[in-house]
Amino acid sequence: MDDKRRRARVQGAWAGKAKVTAHIGPTVFVNTGKPLGWGHDHVIPDKQFVYKEPTEVVRKIPDPRVIDKPGTYEISTSASGVSRLRLFPSFIEPKEGEWMFEQLYREIPWRQKSNVGPDGPYQEPRLTCWYGEVPYTYSSSTMQANPHWHPLLTMLKDRIEEVTAYSFNSLLCNLYRHDKDSIDWHSDNEPDLGKNPIIASLSFGETRVFQMRKKPPPEEQGDYTYVERVHVPLDGGTLLIMEGATQSDWQHRVPKEYHDRRPRINLTFRTMFPVTKT
Ligand SMILES: O=C(O)CCC(=O)C(=O)O
Incomplete structure (x- = not known):
């Protein structure tokens, strides 16, 4: 091929913005500074990536906030008030926690509760026991x-009353027997618990993650995709207090897990203010 035809082919394939470097030796550095190696001609496209601002707003699903250190956390503020968590890891020392777990596991009259959901009756995937002067x-x-x-x-x-006042x-009382026991998204907002209930949740045995998600604003039409989330790993001996607007503004759950989990006991202390029915 004469020089003219060779040039024409090159221009047809890489018209415009292409840099052509001929094979000239063992290692070639072009102006990128990158070594190219032996044996071929090298064509470095000179295309530039041009970033275009997207026209639609890209919404990011927020990462959950992990709360695992002792302290008081104001997780949100709304017209209903401040939603606040207080975390006391090692509220019960491990040795003490172990014998308490054994005693509660053996001596509480655990029962299987049957609930009714939107899809009909189902067995709650955990065992429970209720203590109180009134039904729940x-x-x-x-x-x-x-x-x-x-x-x-x-x-x-x-x-707990001494420490929290x-x-x-x-x-x-809740017993999660294994990894498939769980409680689905809900708020502890039954009328008998009154406005802004305070819930003290004490855990024994296996660690399970207590997950929270903020209730979406009306314009989201019940879609929880982009809401704020909080994860609290609840180890044996940990006390978690939920207070303020937490039950009106947030939901919580303990999800199923997909690896072996030993049993866990969770005690949620509450105050009932029975609503008198007329
Ligand atoms: O097991 C837990 O940590 C939470 C229990 C709970 O949310 C409930 O029983 O309402």
């Missing part, structure tokens, strides 16, 4: 009043 209804099923507190539970209630008259 959630998920369209009622747990009868049970004023006969186990002495260990009374002792734990007293300890709150008082409680009821307790929902």
Whole structure:
């Protein structure tokens, strides 16, 4: 090929903005400074990536905020007030926590609760036991009043009341037997719990992640995709207090897990203000 034809082919393939470097030796550095190696001609396209601002707003799903250190956390503020968490890791020392777990596991009269959801009746995937002067209804099923507190539970209630200066008259005990036991998204906002209920949640045994998500504003039409999230790993012995507007502005759950989990007991102390029915 004479020089003219060779040039024409090159220009046809790489018209305009192409840099052509002929093979000239073992290692060639072009102005990128990168070595090219032996044996071929090298064509370095001179295309530039031009960033164009997207015309639509790109929404990012926020990463969950992990709360795992002792302290008080104001997780949001709204017209309903401040939503606040207080975390006390090692509220119960590990050795003490172990024998408490064993005693509660053996001696609490755990029951299977049957609920009614939008798709019909289902068995709650955990065992529960209710203590309190009045019945407690959630998920369209009622747990009868049970004023006969186990002495260990009374002792734990007293300890929590001393540290928090709150008082409680009821307790929902939950037993998660394995990784597939769970509780789905909900708020503890039954009318009998009053406005801005204070919930003291004490955990024993296996660590499970307590997940929270903020209720979306009306314009999201019930879509939780972009809402703020908080994850609190609840180890044995950890006390978590939820207060202020937490139950009106947030939901929480303990999801199923997909690896072996030993049993976990969770005690949620509450105060019931029974609504008198006329
Ligand atoms: O197990 C937990 O940590 C939470 C339990 C709970 O949300 C509930 O029983 O309402």
